[in-house]
Amino acid sequence: MAATSSFDVVSDFDRQELVNAIDQTIREIKSRFDLKDTKTTVELGEDVITINTDSEFTLDAVHTLLQTKSAKRNLSLKIFDYGTVESASGSRVRQEIKLKKGISKEIAKQISLLIRDEFKKVQASIQGDAVRVSAKDKDDLQAVIQRLKQEDLPVALQFNNYR
Structure with a gap:
């Protein structure tokens, strides 16, 4: 039988790989000429990533960076659920990206x-x-x-x- x-x-998804991808994204934001002076922050919460930056143009650049770094670490881009872009204080924009699990x-x-x-x-x-x-x-x-x-x-x- x-x-x-x-x-x-x-x-x-592997949370440690996501942490590493976000760390690499933050490092590149600090070193890239077009993003260096934007005071962009990328914060990882329990099940959400919060991006705070000065314009939608830099937000798109941060999305591209985050997706590239995640893909290099074998994270599927389907885990990201992009929320709406909100206005934040001082003519800045904020977006929350929920993590699907x-x-x-x-x-x-x-x-x-x-x-x-x-x-x-x-x-x-x-x-x-x-x-x-x-x-x-x-x-x-x-x-x-x-x-x-x-x-x-x-x-x-x-x-x-x-x-």
């Missing part, structure tokens, strides 16, 4: 429906903010991972607890 194998589909119920249902439709020998069950995928054959699980990597979902997916 064959034992079943499984893995979890989760949406998470976990798979919502709607996306989890979409993933499990996709697995159920395309892979008959594979079971998917929603467990909180993760999806557990199990099957008797490990090749089927590898095929599911490859298929989910092709799907363009609004969250960054990782596959862990592969047993």
Whole structure:
């Protein structure tokens, strides 16, 4: 009798890599000629990044820097949920970027429906903010991972607890 194998589909990010990406962004802001005198701040909270700068032009430059540094550290850009640009004191602008973590119920249902439709020998069950995928054959699980990597979902997916 064959034992079943499984893995979890989760949406998470390495917080230390994010801290490093933000530190590199701040260093480059301080050294770049066009951003040096803007008094730009980038602050990392528990689940939000706050950018405070002097104009929307420099805000776009900081976005580009943050995205470049994050991509170099293998962080998906799908973890960033950009909020609206607000006016701050002294004709400055502020923006909060929420950090997305976990798979919502709607996306989890979409993933499990996709697995159920395309892979008959594979079971998917929603467990909180993760999806557990199990099957008797490990090749089927590898095929599911490859298929989910092709799907363009609004969250960054990782596959862990592969047993």
